[in-house]
Amino acid sequence: MRSPGRPLLALALLLLVVGAAVAAAVLLRPPSFAGALTGTPSGAPPTTPSPAAAAATAAPAGPPTPAPAPPAFDRTQRSLDSPDSTWVVVNKLRPLDPVGYAPADLVDVGGGHLLRAEAALAVADLQAEAAAAGHGIAVQSAYRSYEYQEGLFADAVGRFGAEGAEQRSARPGHSEHQTGLAVDVGGGGCDIERCFGDTPEGRWVAANAHRSGFLVRYAAGSEQITGYQYEPWHLRYVGPELATEMHETGVATLEEFFGLPPAPEYALG
Template identity: 55%
Template sequence: MRRTIAAAVLAGVIAGAIAIGAAAGADRDAQASNEPSGTPTATPDPTPSEPARPSPDVTAPPVLVPSFDKSARSIDDPNSIWLVVNKLRPLNPADYAPADLVTVPVAHTWDPLMRQEASDAIVTMFAAATSEAGLSLASNSAYRSYTTQVELYAGDDNLTARPGYSEHQTGLTMDIGATSGVCSLATCFTDTAEGVWLRDNAWRFGYLLRYPADKTAVTGYDFEPWHFRYIGVELSTEMHNTGFTTLEEFFGLPAAPAYP
C-alpha cells in the first residue's frame, strides 16, 4: 500500500517537473521572439509610385489686334478724304471741284471755303487752340479752284503746285497762321507758339502737317509749317501712333520729288 502511494507521489512529482519545464521553455521562446536578432532585417521599400505628371500649360488663345485697314477709303477718288495728290498723282478730273464746299467761320485773310467735314474739324481745332493755349489762329488760304491755281502758279515747282495737282483744290487744305500775321506763310512760323501748337496737336483733329522739313524728297515741296491737310481723325491718329509723317510713305507710294 505504501509503495502504491509512493509511486503515485513520484508520478505527481515527475508530472509537475515536466509541466514546469514546458512552461520555462515557452517563456524562453516568447523572450526570443521579442529580442532583436543579430542580423537586421531590411524593411522593404514601398512600391514607388509613378511621379505626378505636370499639368500641361494652358495657353490662352491669341488675341487678334485689329490692324489698320489702309484700303478702307480710296486714295484715288477726289471725293475721298484720304486722296493722295502730288506731282505724280494729279486730280482726276484736273478741274475737279468739291460739291460740298462751305464757308469756314474762322478768322481769315480771304474768305475760306472748305468741304463741310474739314470745315467742322478746323473750327473745333481753332477753338481748342484758344481754350487750351490762349492762341488765336486764322486762315491765310483754303480752297483754290483750278482757275485760281492757274493764276497763282509762277513756275517754281518746289513752292507752288501746278493746276490740277494742288491739295488746295481738294477743299481739304488750309494754310494757317496767327491772327497777328507774324510769320504768316513763312518758315519762321514753325517757331511761333501757334506753329508749335499746331505741329503737336493738329493730328487730334484729323489734320496733317503735309510738307515736313525733312521730307522734301518725298513730297516734292519745301517745308511749309503752315500747310495742313484734313485726312480724318482715324488716319491722322494712326499716322501719329506709327510715326509716319507723309501720306506717300504711309500708303507705300513712290516719292514724288518732281513732275514726270
C-alpha cells in the same frame, strides 16, 4: 349635393399628382445638378449667355461687337484716288482726276475761305482747341479752284522762274488746295512762312492738329518725297483716325504711309 366618398377621392388624386411631380423632378434633373448647387462647372457649357452674346441676340441687325484688342489699322478702307475721298493723295505724280475737279460741299469758314464741310468742322474744332490752349490760329488760304491755281502758278513762274515756281507752288490740277481738304494757317505773327513752325502756335499745331484730323502735309526733311519744301502752315485734313495713326507711328508723309512712290518732280516737264 356631396357624397362622403368625394374628399377621399380628391386626396388620392392630389397624392398622385404630387408623387408624379416628384418623380418627374428626380428623373429629369440635369446631370450637373450638384455642380450647379456649388457653382462649379461640370463640363457642360454655361447656359447663361455672355453679355456680348445676349446683346447680339437682342440686336441681330446692329454693328458687330468690337473685339477687346483694336484691330490693325486698315489702310484700304478709303480710296487714295477718288478726289472726293478724304484720303485722296495728290502730289506731282498724282494729279486730281479729273484735273478740273471741284468739290460739291464747300462751305465758308470765314474770310471768304472755303473748305469741304467735314474739313470746315474740323478746322473750327482745331481753332477752338488752340484757343483753349491760348493760341490764335487764323485761316489764310483754303480751297483754290483749278482756274485760281492756274493764275497763282503763272504768277510764281513770273516771280521765281519755272524751277523756283515748282518748289513753291503747284501746277493746276496738282494742288491739295483744289481738294477742299487743305488749309494754310497762321498765327504768332508769322503767316504762311517757315517761321510759323517756330512760334508757340506752330508748335502747338504740329503737336495737336492730328486730334482734329489734320497733318502737316509737307514735313521738314521730306522734300524728296512730297516734292515741296517744309511748310509748317499747310495742313491737310485726312480725318482724326488716319492723322492720329500717322502721328503715333511717326510716319511723316502720306506717300510713306501708303507705300506710294516719292514724287519729287512732275513726270513730264
